[in-house]
Amino acid sequence: MDRLEEMIARTQPPGGVRVEYTRNRRVVISLRKRNEQIEFRVHEIFRCAPREVLEAIARTYFTRTRRDTRRRLNQTVRAYINANEGRIEEMATSARRRPLLYGYRGDVYDLRAIFDELNAEFFGGRLRATLTWSKQINRRKLGTWRGIPGQDGGVIRINRVFDDPSVPRFYIRQLVLHEMLHGVFSNERRNGRIIRHTRAFREFERSSPMYEAAKQWEENHLNTLYQKRIKQQRQRSRMRS
Ligand SMILES: [Zn+2]
Numbered sequence: 001m002d003r004l005e006e007m008i009a010r011t012q013p014p015g016g017v018r019v020e021y022t023r024n025r026r027v028v029i030s031l032r033k034r035n036e037q038i039e040f041r042v043h044e045i046f047r048c049a050p051r052e053v054l055e056a057i058a059r060t061y062f063t064r065t066r067r068d069t070r071r072r073l074n075q076t077v078r079a080y081i082n083a084n085e086g087r088i089e090e091m092a093t094s095a096r097r098r099p100l101l102y103g104y105r106g107d108v109y110d111l112r113a114i115f116d117e118l119n120a121e122f123f124g125g126r127l128r129a130t131l132t133w134s135k136q137i138n139r140r141k142l143g144t145w146r147g148i149p150g151q152d153g154g155v156i157r158i159n160r161v162f163d164d165p166s167v168p169r170f171y172i173r174q175l176v177l178h179e180m181l182h183g184v185f186s187n188e189r190r191n192g193r194i195i196r197h198t199r200a201f202r203e204f205e206r207s208s209p210m211y212e213a214a215k216q217w218e219e220n221h222l223n224t225l226y227q228k229r230i231k232q233q234r235q236r237s238r239m240r241s
Pocket residue numbers: 178179182196197
């Protein structure tokens with residue numbers, strides 16, 4: 001859970017609340033319900049907002065308050081937004097250079113749920129990341145980690161090829177864990193080359209209980225999965241056109 005989610009959890013909202021960060025210039029806070037789950041979308045500027053601002057947001061949206069209290073809470077949030085107008089603008093204009101997000105919820109797997117699980121199991125819940133499936137199935141990368149300059153955390157993108165019922169959960173877990181490790185271990189430079197998978201990285205990765213099974217599964221099924229999924233994708237785009 002991140003800081004805002006923690007603050008919201010304290011108000012004990014019925015059902016789950018997921019916080020998603022956006023760079024939307026016009027709508028800096030929005031809330032929508034999907035089944036029992038509340039999706040609370042807030043602008044990136046709130047990631048490192050002071051405690052009182054986060055608390056004001058949580059109370060405004062998730063508790064009943066008296067009118068004068070509400071007005072006071074609103075002022076706190078407003079003041080913070082006004083003070084960050086510049087950053088909101090800057091993030092919007094540089095949005096094209098920023099990673100594109102296509103949502104963490106796939107047809108089969110919810111990447112965010114898997115990330116939260118792993119984060120609690122392996123890292124005491126300390127790691128920060130935005131999760132997204134890739135736009136399309138592609139042959140380039142299974143997954144990627146991209147750090148966000150000037151911020152803690154990063155963006156984990158997982159190839160949409162794996163959002164399929166034939167892919168076992170342990171495999172996705174290992175895949176997400178791999179990308180998370182990029183957020184934990186820094187790269188090393190050796191003879192001018194950048195080593196992203198350092199020895200410490202590999203050791204940690206291999207110590208995971210899913211490691212062997214995931215490797216086996218990949219060897220036995222990855223190619224057929226690609227073939228099947230790429231065919232599906234082609235059929236779907238043909239149907240659309
Ligand atoms: Zn890697």
